[in-house]
Amino acid sequence: MAKDKSPRRPRAETPKGFRDYFGADVTERKAMLDTIAEVYHRYGFDPLETSAVETVEALGKYLPDVDRPNEGVFAWQDEDADWLALRYDLTAPLARVAAQYRNDLPSPYRRYAMGPVWRNEKPGPGRFRQFYQCDADTVGAPSVAADAEICAMLSDALEAVGIPRGDYLVRVNNRKVLNGVMEVAGVLNTADPDHMAHERGIVLRAIDKFDRLGDAGVRALLGAGRLDESGDFTTGAGLSDDQADIVMGFMAARRATGAATVARLRELVSGSPLGLEGVVELETIAGLLDAQGYGPDRIEIDPSVVRGLGYYTGPVFEAELTFEILDEKGRKRQFGSVSGGGRYDGLVERFTGQKVPATGVSIGVDRLLAALRAKGRVGGVAPGPVVVTVMDRDRMADYQAMASELRRAGIRAEVYLGNPKQFGNQLKYADKRAAPIAVIRGGDEAARGAVVLKDLVLGARIAAEASVEEWKSQPAQVEVARADLVAAVRRMLGQG
Amino acid sequence: MAKDKSPRRPRAETPKGFRDYFGADVTERKAMLDTIAEVYHRYGFDPLETSAVETVEALGKYLPDVDRPNEGVFAWQDEDADWLALRYDLTAPLARVAAQYRNDLPSPYRRYAMGPVWRNEKPGPGRFRQFYQCDADTVGAPSVAADAEICAMLSDALEAVGIPRGDYLVRVNNRKVLNGVMEVAGVLNTADPDHMAHERGIVLRAIDKFDRLGDAGVRALLGAGRLDESGDFTTGAGLSDDQADIVMGFMAARRATGAATVARLRELVSGSPLGLEGVVELETIAGLLDAQGYGPDRIEIDPSVVRGLGYYTGPVFEAELTFEILDEKGRKRQFGSVSGGGRYDGLVERFTGQKVPATGVSIGVDRLLAALRAKGRVGGVAPGPVVVTVMDRDRMADYQAMASELRRAGIRAEVYLGNPKQFGNQLKYADKRAAPIAVIRGGDEAARGAVVLKDLVLGARIAAEASVEEWKSQPAQVEVARADLVAAVRRMLGQG
Incomplete structure (x- = not known):
């Protein structure tokens, strides 16, 4: 009989009764x-x-009175015949x-x-x-x-x-x-x-x-x-x-x-x-x-x-x-x-x-x-990193340098490393990361030695609830000189 | 044949290949x-x-091609027949x-x-x-x-x-x-x-x-x-x-x-x-x-x-x-x-x-x-707690209150809780704990509202190397007013 040799894919599942913890x-x-x-x-x-790992003998509560003493504990027999357990x-x-x-x-x-x-x-x-x-x-x-x-x-x-x-x-x-x-x-x-x-x-x-x-x-x-x-x-x-x-x-x-x-x-x-x-x-x-x-x-x-x-x-x-x-x-x-x-x-x-x-x-x-x-003593969304977006794949070194500068100033920051083609995806990513700020620098900004900061926290609030006046008075997007990047990000984070 | 029924004591041993980490x-x-x-x-x-714990299937590298797939991993079969592994x-x-x-x-x-x-x-x-x-x-x-x-x-x-x-x-x-x-x-x-x-x-x-x-x-x-x-x-x-x-x-x-x-x-x-x-x-x-x-x-x-x-x-x-x-x-x-x-x-x-x-x-x-x-970047003996010794079993509340005061001031402190009969044992204990200071308060000190602090770091140095002059000028033991306990301990720890 011919055996089916096509490899079965393993299931990607947390084992039953166990958990994964994120962030x-x-x-x-x-x-x-x-x-x-x-x-x-x-x-x-x-x-x-x-x-x-302990020997089952040392754990004590569950002594090997059966062939496989794993009542209540995860246990297995070691090569030298000792029973071990978690x-x-x-x-x-x-x-x-x-x-x-x-x-x-x-x-x-x-x-x-x-x-x-x-x-x-x-x-x-x-x-x-x-x-x-x-x-x-x-x-x-x-x-x-x-x-x-x-x-x-x-x-x-x-x-x-x-x-x-x-x-x-x-x-x-x-x-x-x-x-x-x-x-x-x-x-x-x-x-x-x-x-x-x-x-x-x-x-x-x-x-x-x-x-x-x-x-x-x-x-x-x-x-x-x-x-x-x-x-x-x-x-x-x-x-x-x-x-x-x-x-x-x-x-x-x-x-x-x-x-x-x-x-x-x-x-x-x-x-x-x-x-x-x-x-x-x-x-x-x-x-x-x-x-x-x-x-x-x-x-x-x-x-x-x-x-x-x-x-x-x-x-x-x-x-x-x-x-x-x-x-x-x-x-x-x-x-x-x-x-x-x-x-x-x-x-x-x-x-x-x-x-x-x-x-x-x-x-x-x-x-x-x-x-x-x-009691509300912990929890809520932890603030994500400042996300430096990629407008121009050829200027990756520039983007990395900006992230690097921010990090050296103690600010959590990263460059978007997915496919940069669709800018909307980058902003969606920043949103998923709970990023407070997106840094944007296209060819025009680069040419005039500038960089754009998008305040995503404020942006979300404005989108949700702002009046027209507020919208006008508090723009969620500002252009600053490249040399002022760190200081401007600090201000926007409320650390200024 | 009569079987020996006397219970065998379990061995107190770290399982082979594992380690215990202290302090x-x-x-x-x-x-x-x-x-x-x-x-x-x-x-x-x-x-x-x-x-x-992961399923052996998800770990992947070691697939269950043998009855017991524990080559290189610690694995055991779960009750529902899945193989699990560390x-x-x-x-x-x-x-x-x-x-x-x-x-x-x-x-x-x-x-x-x-x-x-x-x-x-x-x-x-x-x-x-x-x-x-x-x-x-x-x-x-x-x-x-x-x-x-x-x-x-x-x-x-x-x-x-x-x-x-x-x-x-x-x-x-x-x-x-x-x-x-x-x-x-x-x-x-x-x-x-x-x-x-x-x-x-x-x-x-x-x-x-x-x-x-x-x-x-x-x-x-x-x-x-x-x-x-x-x-x-x-x-x-x-x-x-x-x-x-x-x-x-x-x-x-x-x-x-x-x-x-x-x-x-x-x-x-x-x-x-x-x-x-x-x-x-x-x-x-x-x-x-x-x-x-x-x-x-x-x-x-x-x-x-x-x-x-x-x-x-x-x-x-x-x-x-x-x-x-x-x-x-x-x-x-x-x-x-x-x-x-x-x-x-x-x-x-x-x-x-x-x-x-x-x-x-x-x-x-x-x-x-x-x-x-x-490189000497970490290591050396970590400083132990200030040890409040017990001169008089009946005044345990007094000793605990002193330790409590020190802790509230952010100073690591503990009361000796072994058998207090032999004072020498208490100092040996303080030594084993790498305690910087022993606090001593017998009936006489209590009567005059005082407490004695023994500088164990200095004491050890004096015992090892001090000249006569140094010995005279820097006594390793001082009596202070009970009300000054925290301040005096701070000074002795070099935090004053």
């Missing part, structure tokens, strides 16, 4: 990350950049680094890291397989002063990128307090941590869903279970009403002031040493922050914050944007969480066998950028 | 890339950031983007891209599997004005990052001239491009190795072949002596001035329309650059530049650093190439079937950074 999407994110890095740096954090967050690589370089790194080790991470999830609307994270962690500091510092830094970072005070809140809680409440409710026996661990997991996830499910929904999950609108049933933790009351009391423990909240929590965990330890830690954190001027208008104790991740062992925190935006259906809603973190003690231990206290925060870069756009 | 290694590279991006931007280039350069993703968004992008499209790329090579000394590239390309501009612009921009970028004029040279050649020489030598028949294509490949690679093999080595490869010192034989192109003379004449065509070189090339390709076209292009490029002030002290025509990649179709260029460094054996040698590029017309065509002219350059980020370090 301002790149520079705006970069500017935001630079600003955050500056804040982290001022707090004494040092940058760390690990490679995108990192799924920046915390796992930090744990590996903290263990690997433990004799060389300062202790405590404060580090920040920024970069893409990858998740092998089914792509869907708004769900992407590569996205940025921006983390700061302190490894080796047992004191909750480290947690307080992270909260203050998070607050500073949000304000530095343009979220004003009052538009965000860093909410702090402590897993030890929740565990104390569980102990009081009889769902935790500190002498036998495995007992009812499954039930406690259900409680944790139920509390984490409070925003969405409300009081009744959470109560159902704490008890026998919950039937959702679609008819699906989620098994509950099986708590008695009395037990559930205690947990729900914890959720509602927030009071008008931090001191009052702490007092209420102290009542709730009475009898649980672990819970009391947690309350004292919260008090300490609040006191440290207060002494630095971070009051409850920026950072507050909120018992409803639990964070989903299982590995947190002490303080947990979350930054929420408190202003409203319109969702895709035009309904008002709170913007919600843009950052979260907490204390975790087990990650480095996996490698070394020794417990190493660590605490850190991760900022959701894409969500924070979306928030800044929603 | 200044991250910030110095970032600063260099930022500077280059600024130059690219000023030339009208827009940033593009594609994802790290990009191996930034040009292949650009070709995909140029095809995919061809109706939306301005044409010509100038873009820059910076980021890691991955190669699935056997790791070895100095050979890494993830490294940075930093590219600028113009897609859709047929004129060699685009090539000239890239050369000028490369020159500007090198000077902007700190390579002074005279320490580098951008060398330009044209594949068409080389092909013209091949035509004259009878190794190319433009009517039948496949004829002797294999031999031309050998010629190309031989010329590319001129620096290493010298005249005799290249001549051997042009002829019957070359026996190297180890006894290995490389088959040659099989050219006759007359044919080889012509090619060698091309290599030696460089003259004292660009005009003289061009004249010599014109003689060599006489009779080859393709070769003459290439010579005219070189003349045009030189003329355009000259008009913008880029003379032969920065950019010169050099027929010995050919660039290894097969896909170049016109002008090729290379930036070489001309200063000498000492190699690992202490011998002086030229630093060599840090950047290269050229014109390629076939990459977008793969997707669309239409030829799209493109030209671009790639800067070898790691080599350029190494060059800057060799």
Whole structure:
């Protein structure tokens, strides 16, 4: 049988679940990350950049218990039989680094890291397989002063990128307090941590869903279970009403002031040493922050914050944007969480066998950028370059020299390098580039030592809305002496 | 048989062939890339950031002709059966983007891209599997004005990052001239491009190795072949002596001035329309650059530049650093190439079937950074934060407040968060952090409203070299009023 040998053309497509970023999407994110890095740096954090690739073994969460251990991560087998994978967050690589370089790194080790991470999830609307994270962690500091510092830094970072005070809140809680409440409710026996661990997991996830499910929904999950609108049933933790009351009391423990909240929590965990330890830690954190001027208008104790991740062992925190935006259906809603973190003690231990206290925060870069756009803090069309048009192909050197002069004066400029035949195409190109000015120099202008500048911003405005008087008084096109090119462009750009 | 069930600890190791970057290694590279991006931007280039992952089909160079198409790339099969891979350069993703968004992008499209790329090579000394590239390309501009612009921009970028004029040279050649020489030598028949294509490949690679093999080595490869010192034989192109003379004449065509070189090339390709076209292009490029002030002290025509990649179709260029460094054996040698590029017309065509002219350059980020370090333009120990020591655990809020005050004044500062028991450890920590100042405040100082500043830079110098007089006149430790903390730290940092 004859085989069809004509080459099939490859599809020019971004792989499913991935994205391409153009122009301002790149520079705006970069500017935001630079600003955050500056804040982290001022707090004494040092940058760390690990490679995108880790051994599956080091990543840990996804161990090779199947032939192809790519559940949740992008993984492949290396030639020497090791399984490699793309990192799924920046915390796992930090744990590996903290263990690997433990004799060389300062202790405590404060580090920040920024970069893409990858998740092998089914792509869907708004769900992407590569996205940025921006983390700061302190490894080796047992004191909750480290947690307080992270909260203050998070607050500073949000304000530095343009979220004003009052538009965000860093909410702090402590897993030890929740565990104390569980102990009081009889769902935790500190002498036998495995007992009812499954039930406690259900409680944790139920509390984490409070925003969405409300009081009744959470109560159902704490008890026998919950039937959702679609008819699906989620098994509950099986708590008695009395037990559930205690947990729900914890959720509602927030009071008008931090001191009052702490007092209420102290009542709730009475009898649980672990819970009391947690309350004292919260008090300490609040006191440290207060002494630095971070009051409850920026950072507050909120018992409803639990964070989903299982590995947190002490303080947990979350930054929420408190202003409203319109969702895709035009309904008002709170913007919600843009950052979260907490204390975790087990990650480095996996490698070394020794417990190493660590605490850190991760900022959701894409969500924070979306928030800044929603607030009009970034975005809009980035100004394009001054475009030097080509009237006469033979005088390309002249055009290049003009662009070169402008650039040397710090002005973004380029020569049109497409087919110059149709001048209209050049102006269309300048428009697509969001060029503020087109420089035009035909034979006549050259002969009299002149050059024409077309103010494209003004031109667009005049075309759209100008009165006849305005049109007359503000011509969008001026002829200037060639020697005055740079000065005239500066004036037209409003830099004169 | 009983199986050992005790959990094995994962190894804390950077995967083979990958690297971790700490502190200044991250910030110095970032600063260099930022500077280059600024130059690219000023030339009208827009940033593009594609994802790290592409379909193997789109990457193209490595098609799935084997079960596991990971020759040279890191590849894996996605759940929906597509093969995905990490990009191996930034040009292949650009070709995909140029095809995919061809109706939306301005044409010509100038873009820059910076980021890691991955190669699935056997790791070895100095050979890494993830490294940075930093590219600028113009897609859709047929004129060699685009090539000239890239050369000028490369020159500007090198000077902007700190390579002074005279320490580098951008060398330009044209594949068409080389092909013209091949035509004259009878190794190319433009009517039948496949004829002797294999031999031309050998010629190309031989010329590319001129620096290493010298005249005799290249001549051997042009002829019957070359026996190297180890006894290995490389088959040659099989050219006759007359044919080889012509090619060698091309290599030696460089003259004292660009005009003289061009004249010599014109003689060599006489009779080859393709070769003459290439010579005219070189003349045009030189003329355009000259008009913008880029003379032969920065950019010169050099027929010995050919660039290894097969896909170049016109002008090729290379930036070489001309200063000498000492190699690992202490011998002086030229630093060599840090950047290269050229014109390629076939990459977008793969997707669309239409030829799209493109030209671009790639800067070898790691080599350029190494060059800057060799010149002392970057590097040295980055200053660490002011470290506020902890004399009294109960006054943590006081210490945090001092650090906070310093930070608000723009001074990098942190509180020691390790176990504060042994003060010596705190000073060792400050030393490891390269801290310029340690802030010390015990109960006595607090009682009299004071704070002690220890100048660690001066302290180190005094310890190492000071005379008795100096020691007396410049104490490394001063007590100041608590209210003067910020001002005193500023003075000590030399910012006062």
